[in-house]
Amino acid sequence: xxxxxxxxxxxxxxxxxxxxxxxxxxxxxxxxxxxxxxxxxxxxxxxxxxxxxxxxxxxxxxxxxxxxxxxxxxxxxxxxxxxxxxxxxxxxxxxxxxxxxxxxxxxxxxxxxxxxxxxxxxxxxxxxxxxxxxxxxxxxxxxxxxxxxxxxxxxxxxxxxxxxxxxxxxxxxxxxxxxxxxxxxxxxxxxxxxxxxxxxxxxxxxxxxxxxxxxxxxxxxxxxxxxxxxxxxxxxxxxxxxxxxxxxxxxxxxxxxxxxxxxxxxxxxxxxxxxxxxxxxxxxxx
Amino acid sequence: xxxxxxxxxxxxxxxxxxxxxxxxxxxxxxxxxxxxxxxxxxxxxxxxxxxxxxxxxxxxxxxxxxxxxxxxxxxxxxxxxxxxxxxxxxxxxxxxxxxxxxxxxxxxxxxxxxxxxxxxxxxxxxxxxxxxxxxxxxxxxxxxxxxxxxxxxxxxxxxxxxxxxxxxxxxxxxxxxxxxxxxxxxxxxxxxxxxxxxxxxxxxxxxxxxxxxxxxxxxxxxxxxxxxxxxxxxxxxxxxxxxxxxxxxxxxxxxxxxxxxxxxxxxxxxxx
Numbered sequence: 001x002x003x004x005x006x007x008x009x010x011x012x013x014x015x016x017x018x019x020x021x022x023x024x025x026x027x028x029x030x031x032x033x034x035x036x037x038x039x040x041x042x043x044x045x046x047x048x049x050x051x052x053x054x055x056x057x058x059x060x061x062x063x064x065x066x067x068x069x070x071x072x073x074x075x076x077x078x079x080x081x082x083x084x085x086x087x088x089x090x091x092x093x094x095x096x097x098x099x100x101x102x103x104x105x106x107x108x109x110x111x112x113x114x115x116x117x118x119x120x121x122x123x124x125x126x127x128x129x130x131x132x133x134x135x136x137x138x139x140x141x142x143x144x145x146x147x148x149x150x151x152x153x154x155x156x157x158x159x160x161x162x163x164x165x166x167x168x169x170x171x172x173x174x175x176x177x178x179x180x181x182x183x184x185x186x187x188x189x190x191x192x193x194x195x196x197x198x199x200x201x202x203x204x205x206x207x208x209x210x211x212x213x214x215x216x217x218x219x220x221x222x223x224x225x226x227x228x229x230x231x232x233x234x235x236x237x238x239x240x241x242x243x244x245x246x247x248x249x250x251x252x253x254x255x256x257x258x259x260x261x262x263x264x265x266x267x268x269x270x271x272x273x274x275x276x277x278x279x280x281x282x283x284x285x286x
Numbered sequence: 287x288x289x290x291x292x293x294x295x296x297x298x299x300x301x302x303x304x305x306x307x308x309x310x311x312x313x314x315x316x317x318x319x320x321x322x323x324x325x326x327x328x329x330x331x332x333x334x335x336x337x338x339x340x341x342x343x344x345x346x347x348x349x350x351x352x353x354x355x356x357x358x359x360x361x362x363x364x365x366x367x368x369x370x371x372x373x374x375x376x377x378x379x380x381x382x383x384x385x386x387x388x389x390x391x392x393x394x395x396x397x398x399x400x401x402x403x404x405x406x407x408x409x410x411x412x413x414x415x416x417x418x419x420x421x422x423x424x425x426x427x428x429x430x431x432x433x434x435x436x437x438x439x440x441x442x443x444x445x446x447x448x449x450x451x452x453x454x455x456x457x458x459x460x461x462x463x464x465x466x467x468x469x470x471x472x473x474x475x476x477x478x479x480x481x482x483x484x485x486x487x488x489x490x491x492x493x494x495x496x497x498x499x500x501x502x503x504x505x506x507x508x509x510x511x512x513x514x515x516x517x518x519x520x521x522x523x524x525x526x527x528x529x530x531x532x533x534x535x536x537x538x539x540x541x542x543x544x545x546x547x548x549x550x551x552x553x554x555x556x557x558x
Contacts, residue, residue, distance in 0.1 A: 007463035011379035012391065014372040015434040022431025023398045026409035033409065040412055089302070094295045096303075102545060103303050109537050109548070111492025113509045117516060118309050118530055121523060126312050129328040159306070164552065171553045213556060220402055223494050227513070244404045245495070254408050261405040269400040 034259040039252070051259035060235055061260050064243035071153060071239065072218035078158050079214045080207070083165025088195075090166070091173050101170075105163035112160070116227025119156045123148070123228075146236035149229045153237065156224050161217070165210050172206035173199070205282065212275040219268055240264055317341055317527035324523055341528035348519070349529050354511040355536065358491060361422050361507060365429040366486045370479055373434045377441030378467055382450065392442065395435045403432070403495065411499045425500045429490055436555070437482045443558055444478045445471075484544070484551030491537070508533050 034051055036043035055061050090101045107115060123142035131139025142148040176199060184194050222241040225231065231238035231246070238246070244264060248257035315331055316324050323336025332338075345351075376395075380388045414424050448471055456466045472479075494509045501510060512533055519525050541548060 005463075008379050008383055011375040011463070011467075015376040015395075015430065015438065016391075018372075018427060018431035018434060019395065019398055021413075022410060022428050023401060023406055026406040026413065027401055029409040029413075030405055040408070086302070089295065089299060092292075092295050094292045094299065096296065096299060100299045100303050101549075102541075103306050105549065106538075106541060107306070108552075109488060109492075109541055110534055111494065111509050113492075113494045114512060114530060114533055117512065117526065118313055121316070121527065121530075122309050122312055125316075125324070125328045125523065133329065159309070164556075167549060167553055168556050171557055209557060223492075223509075226494070227516070241402075241404055245407075248408050249499075258405075258408055261402070261408070265400075265402055265405040268402045272400050 030258045031262060033255055034262055036255055038255040038258070040254045043255070047255070051256045052263075054256055055259050055263065059247065059256065059260070060238065060243055061240075061263075063235070064238045064240050067150070067237065068219060068240045071150065071157075071221075072215060074154050075157050075161075075218050076211065076214045078154065079161055079165050080210055082158060082162045083210065084169050084203075086162060086166040087169035087173055088199075091170060101166070104166055107160045108164045110160075112221070112223030113227045115156055115160055116224045119152065119159075120228055123152050143229055145233065149232070149237035152228055153221075153224060153239075156228060157218070157221065160224070161214065165214065168210055168213075169203060169206050172203045176202045208275070208278055208282065212271065212278075216268055216271050216275075219264075219271070240267075313527045313530055316523065317531045319524060321522070321524045341524045342532070345515070345525045345529040345532065348525065349508075349511050349515055349532065350506075351511075351532055354506050354508045357422065357501075357505050358507040358509075358536075361425060361497075362487055362490045365426045365433075365490050366483055368426060368430050369433055369437050369486050370482055372430060373437035373482070374441050374472060374475060374479065375467065376434065377438045377445055378471060380438070381442050381445035382453065392438070395438050399435045399439075407496070407499060414500070420500050421502060422505045425497060428496065428500065429486075432496075433486055433489065437486065440478055440482055440485075440555065440558060441475065444475065448474050478554075480547050481551040481554045484548050485555045487540075488548075488552075508536075 033043065035046060035048060037045055037047055086104050090097045090104070120143065127139045127142050131137060143152050180198055180202075181194060184198055189197070220241055221239055222245065225237070225239045225242050229237040231242050240260075241264070244257050244260045247253050247260060312328070316328060318332040318337055318339065318341070320336045320338050323332060323334070323338075326334075326336065380392050410428070411420065414420050414428075417424075419427070452470055453466050456470055461469070492509065494513065497507055498510055498513070501507070503514075506514065512529060515529055516526060
């Protein structure tokens with residue numbers, strides 16, 4: 001197909017138009033508006049960096065950022081450890097391993113909004129009942145403070161996404177040639193030695209993929225946050241995405257929200273570019 | 287492996303499976319209880335005169351279930367068809383034209399994936415509002431803009447495995463570009479089409495934030511209706527649980543019938 005041929009452009013036009021109208025034009029407008037006092041309809045003055053200064057001083061953004069960073073650190077570790085453990089478990093030969101795979105993956109298909117509501121019931125009603133039945137006080141009063149709100153979000157995310165991470169690890173585990181494992185077994189390597197010296201190095205690429213997936217997903221979480229805690233109590237469990245949405249649609253401070261969204265973009269883009277860099281480096285090393 | 291260790295793995299798997307399914311078990315059993323029944327005992331099975339199915343009748347009506355299911359289906363199916371059609375066409379043009387321009391356009395699509403939704407949502411909804419496009423048709427167009435990048439990327443990766451000689455021989459027989467693409471190339475892309483379809487179905491079916499900013503109330507999808515419903519019936523868990531159960535039934539049915547393709551699609555989407 002030639003550049004100048006009509007069909008080349010006919011094939012590309014629908015997606016290019018959509019991409020421009022839905023992503024690029026709004027993004028460019030957003031950059032501009034973040035330097036103004038835009039109210040969603042128009043603006044009357046240029047503010048320079050005023051929105052960005054407000055954002056760092058007095059807007060809940062920094063609190064949301066710290067909360068999100070803590071959340072991301074904990075979930076990245078838990079998701080990778082649990083996801084890999086589940087993958088190792090279901091790739092063993094025992095009755096029901098395929099059914100288990102199905103079960104672990106299932107929560108991943110249900111939307112975050114619905115899952116958050118389901119777990120709201122589990123945390124506030126079922127945990128409470130279990131706590132009273134077994135006299136475990138720590139099971140009562142969930143989601144009423146920042147600490148249980150945080151762990152509630154962690155549990156929902158881990159429950160939802162471990163199956164997804166498991167599937168990726170399985171894909172890489174199945175690529176390990178069985179001869180390698182068998183040879184090690186013949187040489188008398190223990191299961192633990194086989195894991196540390198053979199399995200683990202061979203699934204290192206999966207680790208990079210899963211690390212970055214869990215990292216960027218963690219920063220972008222919104223639905224679960226909305227339906228589980230709605231940021232409460234007193235905004236103590238508000239994550240970055242929710243802080244931006246609320247600044248825009250609850251406080252009607254559109255220009256400030258746009259400034260926050262651009263900082264958010266820089267964080268998420270930096271993570272993705274780091275991933276591309278690592279992948280390239282890894283390919284070179286191989 | 288030794289028999290005993292297999293046995294213990296089975297037990298461990300069973301325990302983990304039970305933990306994983308516990309939330310589903312809780313909402314299912316409690317959705318068949320009266321409010322008194324839930325209050326009396328969350329953990330027991332429905333019984334003791336506290337078992338009921340009326341929660342389902344009531345929440346079915348309150349959720350306007352048939353209509354929200356219809357909106358979810360219509361929006362998901364049409365959006366995914368549009369995405370599959372236009373992104374495979376775009377990927378074909380980019381892959382068969384080996385020029386700097388194609389490379390630059392592909393980079394443009396890929397770089398769009400770096401931009402998070404919150405960064406564009408405010409100007410986007412403001413613009414579409416002015417154009418009177420804040421409805422399901424506008425939403426379908428938005429999904430094309432947001433999700434074309436990943437779809438094109440996936441299509442473009444496999445397009446290379448279809449020999450260009452097939453295009454050329456068809457061209458000699460007098461076929462035009464559209465005939466070559468739709469009659470010869472597109473059918474050969476079926477495996478990746480399934481992957482692209484599955485990934486987009488899951489994302490669009492479950493999406494909440496974008497439709498909540500775009501759709502008018504008479505076009506609400508299941509997640510939107512669920513959120514609205516939760517706001518109206520706070521603390522009425524008997525109705526909420528029946529509603530939640532109803533809302534996940536379509537997903538479970540989809541999973542049962544398309545499990546193999548879903549797992550393959552999700553793996554491809556993450557690994558490629």
